[in-house]
Amino acid sequence: MLANIKVQQPTETQCAECPIRKMALFKRVPEDQLESTQDHRSSQITFPSRAHLYREGETNDFVYTLFDGCVKLYKTLKNGKIQGMRSASPGDFLGFQGDLDGAMHHGAIALTDTIVCAFPKEDVHRMLCEHKEIASEMIMKNAQMMAFCQEHLLSTGAKIAIERIAFTLIELNHRFKTLLSSKSVGQYERIIELPLTQEDLADAVGLTSIHVNRTLKQLKDKQLISCKKGRISVLNEKELMLLAHFNPDRIHVRNIL
């Protein structure tokens, strides 16, 4: 469970000042009510890279809003094969599933040092009832996750290796780029280093890391990406988007509720 290495922040960010709130679950909670939502929050917790937030098949008492970092959500088969569900980025809501009290349907492992805001699951029901802004936002977040999951499924089921890999890279790159450009008013690193090992990428796209390695080489030869240990960077977004059949409008959707 939480027994992992967790460190309390010396000073916790207050919800009212939270820089990612505009993309998190409390987006629509009026400023003057934030104090009460904050009561639900048990704490900010940090996880070092490669630590588990929770494990597949085990129960976990918290849900999280990802505050900073990158977290791999994945499932496994009994034969050991892994399928990545999503590389979560700041603002993502983690750990919610239909049977809140049951064993987790997937695992979550930090790809970088990570900070999350934790909420006891027992409060989730109350939060959703008391704040219909949260319920609305939950519906929208879920719709976004659904859109992503379906594009991921399309990618995995109907594209060839190089297209799938291009898709996963360009989607994550696009997501981080949007985040960074909204955080820092000015400019941001034009080239982002995605915190993925080739094996993480292999899990995400449903291929072996060996074949991912060979395919990445093709992409490097075409100057579309660059790699170093545990990092992959997108160099040519336009070409990758074409290769990937990537349309940001299908995934990164503006909310309507």
Add this chain to the structure above:
Amino acid sequence: MLANIKVQQPTETQCAECPIRKMALFKRVPEDQLESTQDHRSSQITFPSRAHLYREGETNDFVYTLFDGCVKLYKTLKNGKIQGMRSASPGDFLGFQGDLDGAMHHGAIALTDTIVCAFPKEDVHRMLCEHKEIASEMIMKNAQMMAFCQEHLLSTGAKIAIERIAFTLIELNHRFKTLLSSKSVGQYERIIELPLTQEDLADAVGLTSIHVNRTLKQLKDKQLISCKKGRISVLNEKELMLLAHFNPDRIHVRNIL
């Protein structure tokens, strides 16, 4: 068999009498308020087999609760390849996506003659705000759809052909079985004919229909299934579940909100 349980309603079913309401979006709306939700409903609509409820890339003014029948939800790539997202069954909520007014991210085509309850999209916002029971149910339905989509992704990304096919068949069979046993208090056809052509199944699992045909032959040889034109039946659930790595508790989850 599916075709038999469908009853064409000469007069439209009233929400208060709706036999599938307990699994639909209005599950929790108090009896005495049903009249107002009914006002939102524009009509029951029937679609013949192989008609589109809506098409990918086009806009559509309604969302639907599937009342009777089976509907294939799918996406396509520009090269023509199709990936099935889900075979929807009665109680499923269709056509909702984050950008309600935008072009549909997926298409929906009837696999059998189908009856849906249609709701104008412009009322969706109001419905969710006015009835928090609907909002809650929406959140739960979405969690279920998410769980399914993720299992489907796991299946597509990490299993071999025979396992994927077994998974898709046993999952759909299990879903229909649950529906039928709750509809008819007494017994139901023990063997269900799933309304899938081999090509539909191929789309769902991300394989060619030729390879699906060969794999189905293996399953027939093992007496696990039987086929006729446009119908596939599960004969040995237990064996198929093992083959498929299928765990109903991961997908067909009891609600908690």
Add this chain to the structure above:
DNA sequence: CGGTCCGTTGATTGTCTTCAAGTTGGGTGG
């Protein structure tokens, strides 16, 4: 009776996996 949709089968090709060995680079402890 011809047409069409769905299913079946064979032969061939190609993508991806598996097995098997390296190599590189960062980190650690002597």
Add this chain to the structure above:
DNA sequence: CCACCCAACTTGAAGACAATCAACGGACCG
């Protein structure tokens, strides 16, 4: 500082699995 270690990455060769190409059968329908 160097030696060592380990995880991540790289490369080659062989084989498995699924796609493609091609042809045919059978049921249903107008």
